[in-house]
Amino acid sequence: xxQYPSQxxxxxxxxFSCLPGVGRKTALRLVLHLxxxxxxxxxxxxxAISHVKHDxxxxxxxxxxxxxxxxxxxxxxxxxxSLVCVxxxxxxxxxxxxxxxxxxxxxxxxxxxxxxxxxxxxDLEIESLVKRVEKGGVREIILALSSTMEGDTTxxxxxxxxxGKDVKLSVIARGISVxxxxxxxxxxxxxxxILNRTPFxx
Amino acid sequence: xxQYPSQxxxxxxxxFSCLPGVGRKTALRLVLHLxxxxxxxxxxxxxAISHVKHDxxxxxxxxxxxxxxxxxxxxxxxxxxSLVCVxxxxxxxxxxxxxxxxxxxxxxxxxxxxxxxxxxxxDLEIESLVKRVEKGGVREIILALSSTMEGDTTxxxxxxxxxGKDVKLSVIARGISVxxxxxxxxxxxxxxxILNRTPFxx
Numbered sequence: 192x193x194q195y196p197s198q199x200x201x202x203x204x205x206x207f208s209c210l211p212g213v214g215r216k217t218a219l220r221l222v223l224h225l226x227x228x229x230x231x232x233x234x235x236x237x238x239a240i241s242h243v244k245h246d247x248x249x250x251x252x253x254x255x256x257x258x259x260x261x262x263x264x265x266x267x268x269x270x271x272x273s274l275v276c277v278x279x280x281x282x283x284x285x286x287x288x289x290x291x292x293x294x295x296x297x298x299x300x301x302x303x304x305x306x307x308x309x310x311x312x313x314d315l316e317i318e319s320l321v322k323r324v325e326k327g328g329v330r331e332i333i334l335a336l337s338s339t340m341e342g343d344t345t346x347x348x349x350x351x352x353x354x355g356k357d358v359k360l361s362v363i364a365r366g367i368s369v370x371x372x373x374x375x376x377x378x379x380x381x382x383x384x385i386l387n388r389t390p391f392x393x
Numbered sequence: 394x395x396q397y398p399s400q401x402x403x404x405x406x407x408x409f410s411c412l413p414g415v416g417r418k419t420a421l422r423l424v425l426h427l428x429x430x431x432x433x434x435x436x437x438x439x440x441a442i443s444h445v446k447h448d449x450x451x452x453x454x455x456x457x458x459x460x461x462x463x464x465x466x467x468x469x470x471x472x473x474x475s476l477v478c479v480x481x482x483x484x485x486x487x488x489x490x491x492x493x494x495x496x497x498x499x500x501x502x503x504x505x506x507x508x509x510x511x512x513x514x515x516d517l518e519i520e521s522l523v524k525r526v527e528k529g530g531v532r533e534i535i536l537a538l539s540s541t542m543e544g545d546t547t548x549x550x551x552x553x554x555x556x557g558k559d560v561k562l563s564v565i566a567r568g569i570s571v572x573x574x575x576x577x578x579x580x581x582x583x584x585x586x587i588l589n590r591t592p593f594x595x
Contacts, residue, residue, distance in 0.1 A: 194490055196483065197460045203445035206438045210423050221412050223483060225446060226458075233446040236408045237439040243405035244427060244435040256428070258399045281398065281425060288396055 252323070254299040254316045256281050264288075264296060271295045273330035277320065277349065279303055279337060287335065295333070298323065303341040304348055312348055320349065324358050331359040338365055364389075454525070456501040456518045458483050466490075466498060473497045475532035479522065479551065481505055481539060489537065497535070500525065505543040506550055514550055522551065526560050533561040540567055566591075 195201035200222060207218035225233050249255070250262035257263070264270060264284075274295025278284055284297050300315045323329060334349065336342035350360055366384030367376045376384075397403035402424060409420035427435050451457070452464035459465070466472060466486075476497025480486055486499050502517045525531060536551065538544035552562055568586030569578045578586075 194487065196464055196466070196486065197445075197449055197458045199441075199445045199449050199460060200458055200483075203441045206441040209434075209438075211426050212419070212422075217414070219484065219487075220414075222442075222445060224413050225442060226449065228446075230446060232411075234443060236411070237443040239401075239405045239408040240424075240427060240442075241436060241439040243399075243401045243424060244430075244432060247399055247401045247428065256399045256402055258401060262398055264398070281402075282421060284398065285396065285421075 253297045254301065254319070255284050255297055269294075273328060274333065275320075275323070275329050275331070276333045276335050278335050279342070283335065295331075298332075300336075300345070303336055303339075303345040305341045315345070317345075317349060317352060321352050321356075324353060324356050329358055331361060334360065334362045455499045456503065456521070457486055457499055471496075475530060476535065477522075477525070477531050477533070478535045478537050480537050481544075485537065497533075500534075502538075502547070505538055505541075505547040507543045517547070519551060519554060523554050523558075526555060526558050531560055533563060535563050535565060537565045 195204065200219075203222045203225075204215060204218045207213055207221050208215045210218075213221070225236065228236075246258075248257050248260060250257040250265055251260050252265045253262060255262045255264065259266075271294050274293075275298050276287065276293060276295055277298045277300060278287065279300055279302060281299060284299060287293050287297075298316065298320050300317065300320075302310050302315055304310060304312055304315065320332075324332070332349075332353065334346045336345055346362060353360060364387060365380065366387060367373065367380060373381065397406065402421075405424045405427075406417060406420045409415055409423050410417045412420075415423070427438065430438075448460075450459050450462060452459040452467055453462050454467040455464060457464045457466065461468075473496050476495075477500050478489065478495060478497055479500045479502060480489065481502055481504060483501060486501060489495050489499075500518065500522050502519065502522075504512050504517055506512060506514055506517065522534075526534070534551075534555065536548045538547055548564060555562060566589060567582065568589060569575065569582060575583065
């Protein structure tokens with residue numbers, strides 16, 4: 192057990208080492224880095240953290256992180272509200288937004304069904320998705336979850352929940368990545384990319 | 394450039410990405426992790442950071458981080474005050490304390506002389522070390538800096554500053570690490586370990 196020369200230092204190291212991927216050595220390095228910064232910088236850091244926790248809101252439509260009750264994407268009249276892309280988390284929204292290929296709205300589930308981690312359908316924003324569809328105006332739901340067992344399970348659960356509702360359900364394409372060589376692509380992906388081939392466009 | 398769905402989120406990500414070794418992606422992951430914690434936990438985190446910055450003290454004798462004006466090591470009457478170990482930073486004090494082999498006091502320089510980083514002798518606690526020796530009561534100074542060019546330069550500078558003063562100067566042993574195989578030891582280290590051989594004790 193490390194002996195810290197100061198209780199205050201120890202407390203700050205403890206706090207940092209609760210972060211994912213940060214051990215006690217890294218935590219100590221981060222705290223000592225902060226100690227070398229100006230008072231204003233450190234206050235700004237602490238302030239930014241408590242502010243984001245207390246004042247951040249979640250969009251009441253898509254559950255994305257937002258500064259107001261309605262996020263900037265849901266509030267944008269130029270976006271196609273009839274097209275809803277279901278994603279796992281905020282990072283995925285940002286990743287898809289970066290592609291600039293999607294002009295519909297999102298629905299952030301807040302995770303995927305994962306019994307091993309104790310996450311069931313009721314911990315996720317699935318009920319609110321069903322309600323959103325029932326309210327009408329949604330033409331197509333695009334499932335854009337990770338291509339994992341948990342993602343597939345969640346896709347299946349959502350498809351069951353939306354069965355019989357007047358909405359088209361689609362899944363993002365799975366195939367070989369742009370820039371990938373066939374030789375090094377796993378066989379499941381390669382098999383799918385052949386089954387789901389698309390017309391060649393010139 | 395990433396588009397953040399919230400200004401508050403962006404500010405917190407900016408704050409985290411100023412930390413060493415933390416990029417914007419990691420910063421976002423850390424902030425989203427904090428958003429999933431309870432209010433109390435996040436407040437405790439922010440509080441620990443501003444507390445350590447505002448309330449931490451530096452020992453007026455050895456310049457180690459401390460909760461009071463005199464650190465617990467300097468204040469301990471059982472320690473040998475005539476033996477002073479010169480180290481670069483707080484981590485080094487903790488590393489040496491962990492060995493439980495040293496029972497003297499420390500002197501934390503706050504870095505090493507490194508012209509490339511703009512760190513000169515006057516940015517370090519060298520003057521205070523000289524004064525400490527001049528005050529009397531110090532029998533031996535152990536130089537325990539990193540075995541780098543900057544460490545060696547700093548050792549040399551300190552030895553010049555202490556020239557003619559009534560104090561023994563020593564350097565921690567350099568040789569092959571415990572558990573190391575000769576075959577994989579670099580030649581400079583191996584050469585030194587032969588030159589600085591010690592009597593074999595049974």
